[in-house]
Amino acid sequence: MMPQQEANEPSKAQAGADYGKYEGETAYSYQQFEPPYQQPLREESASKLYPPAPDNTNLFRLIAFGMTLVALIVCAMICLLMVGGTGGWISFCAACLTIFIVGTVVIDKIK
16 A cells, blocks of 8 residues: 655655656657668668579479480490490490489489
């Protein structure tokens, strides 16, 4: 319980100069003639928005596919034209299988 106070008795608890004052910063709390570089930065202006990085996975897969085709053509020329015969066909089939496996793994791993 608080004690009662007489009408002519001075108040014990006096309100300070800052009583009722809003402590937050608003856009209107700065003077209009103050240059913008002297105003503190807000949190929104500190963060930047960057565009998403371009997705090049399809381009890399196309390049890997083109490299496998070039490797097949080179192996066909070496194995079939230079070696020739049955040994050329066997080495060409082995090269095709190897290039296919390597190309499939490379294209699958590109993400």
